[in-house]
Amino acid sequence: MTCGTSDEDRGGDPDGGEGPSGGRARFGALLEDSAEDLYEHAPCGFLSTLLDGRIIKVNTTLLEWLGYRGEDLVGRRHFSDLLTVGGRLYHETHFAPLLRMQGEVSGIALELRAADGSRLPVLVTSTVKADGDGQPLLIRTTVFDARDRRAYETELLRARQEADLERDRLKRLATTLQKTLLPPTLANVPGLDVSAYYHIASVDEVGGDFYDLFPLAAGTWGLFMGDVCGKGAAAAAVTSLARYTLRAAAVYDPSPAAVLDNLNTVLNHEYNGTDPRFCTVVFGLLTPDSDRGGFHITLAAGGHPPALLMRADGTADFLPTTGGQLIGALPDAHIAATSVHLAPGDTLLLHTDGLTEAHINAAVTKGERYGDDALLDFCRALTPTTASDTIAAIRDLLDTFGTGVDDDAAVLAVHVPRLSSEEKQ
Template sequence: MTRRTDGDQDVHPDPEERPDGDRTFSALLEDSTEDLYENAPCGYLSTLLDGQIAKVNTTLLNWLGYQRTDLVGRRNFSDLLTVGGRLYHETHFAPLLRMQGEIRGVALELKAADGSRLPVLVTSTVKTGDDGQPLLIRTTVLDAHDRRAYEQELLRTRREAERERERLRQLTTTLQKTLLPPALENVPGLDVAAYYHIASVDEVGGDFYDLFPLTAGTWGLFLGDVCGKGAEAAAVTSLARYTLRAAAVYDPDPAAVLGNLNTVLHHEYNGTDPRFCTVIFGLLTPDDEQGGFRITLAGGGHPPALLLRADGTADYLPTPGGQLIGVLPDAHIATTTFRLDPGDTLLLHTDGLTEAHTAVRGDRYGDEALLDLGRALAPATAQRTVTAIRDLLDTLGAGVDDDTAVMAVHVPRAGRRSPSSRS
């Protein structure tokens, strides 16, 4: 029967007065402290301060396959550990326990009677007497089989992800190489150097360049940057490169070449996923009588080229107002014509260089800084110019968050010749 207080609140009845269907509650009340210790869902053991096992519960004995008499008074706790665990216990676990009085959740392995290993998590505390002096060590042992299996699965998954990432890197590197010329053409009377800086090995960039022969002793060169990264950008890059070369054969006028590329890109990518690029295209014609080259450059939304003169001056070439290639049906193309005399160097670059972050928070490298670098370098060979840019990119480090392509062409002075190269 149920007793009530004056406030009509139910109180727990005596176990003997509960219905027969509620015998579980009585069984719980009758569960002894010793039984809870012996058959707990975890292992318990107590050791003396020197590590000798003084008490161990049935759960841990069953896990390890020992009889109580095998361990109590005969073995130390460290005897149950593997060689590596014993070393860790002596050098880290035991000293920390002495200093702190408690150590929690340490992963170890126990050796079972049959030689098998049991992964466990161990927590130990030092019991002290009324005088504060340590008396013994109490240790709780949790079975870590499931956790170990989970950790191993995580490790396997991580290794597989790393292998997949490496395969992706190799694929990205291979694809990137196919978007660049295997070697720059050897132009008589001209030294050329180029460099491609990859900002991320995980994604294909959209920067591209090339130098190739045309009819009647002329040469074409271009350098550009496709919007975006990845496979989509790579497809546009490939289309742009081959379109530029084909258009230059059909009509080498730089403005016409970029106009043809604009028509192709606008036709192919004017839907829900528009694609565009910036490009600078040049037509090089050697001047056999005066030496050097006559160059016409056309710019479509691209950073202006930098001209380093033999007299030590440097300045940007005027190609203002050139519009992005592929955005509008009829893009405005800006052109300029100039001479590249002996000792002069022409530097083309993508905006990954000038938009790189510097050590000053929030600042970008910028056009003025590049112009200052050019003035400090001039006069310089193609290779020296590209090497300086490469060193600069290395100095900026992680601040260069976009791929960067640079190409320099240089007319050597009489009696000087350095090999054309591409880094």
């Protein structure tokens, strides 16, 4: 008794179609047929050329893409004949020389001309086939249909162009809106020189800094500078409300403390929900001093950096308006106030914290801020000075910070010119 069976018992023929030998024969034939079919009907195009580019073999896939028959191309056309004018120029000046030097060029974007004159965007990879001695014999080229990729790239380009247009539109809108929040020109005050500068940290957003100098009753002028919490459209709405409220309140009662009280009430009532909005503000009232010359200035501040007074005698210091609370944050905010005489040769500087909170050498010491002490030393070195010279020096200072200025910065300087010898007489 045996455990195995013979080929005959299994009904197979060692040399026939049912046995192992026959199966291998059929499988080999299938592989041979499949290899030829894969070449002819591959999902990409194949062609072989002589070293001079003359086509000697091309598969069915590429023929169908281009609308040619094999006899139209084999032995009669060069690969460069299938290219567009621009593609042919690129092939002769770049593609072919690189192929000769490197033996392979991969993923080159070209366009082939079909029999009907249409264009087929493709990606081409070519390799040089050499014999056993390393001598080049022919060139094998694989062609991938890039129509879907071209459509994707075209759509991507269109989307990018639309995004660029939208960004430009938003920049124009932000610039236009910012201009409406700042005075086009500052009021001309007899006996006073005025200069201002606004540094926008981001051209894509509307800043929250604002300032103004405007006439009130005969012989008096109001000036203010503020900084709204945040940026963008929400901050712009608060900026607009604050600017016009300050001007309207000053007409009703020009007392600086009363003006800021009025603004605090408006903002606290308007933004007392889940999205509170507040700002820092300094408001000043200017009146000519007929007895001593120059101007008398009363300042009131709510959470704003103190003004800096640069005297004609070369001294400089901050005015005591610290301790005032943010405007709009509390129903009854504490307002800090002070008065000062601005004599001939004196300059008063108002600024927002974008200046003092700028980073020094941002690329190296990101954590270091410019600070109030550095600003005071800077202004002491300038003193005595004028409004225009002060603003010009601060603009140069901001430029040295580069990208370290990550918040908007506004500065406003008022200066009483010295009397000439004729005016003194």
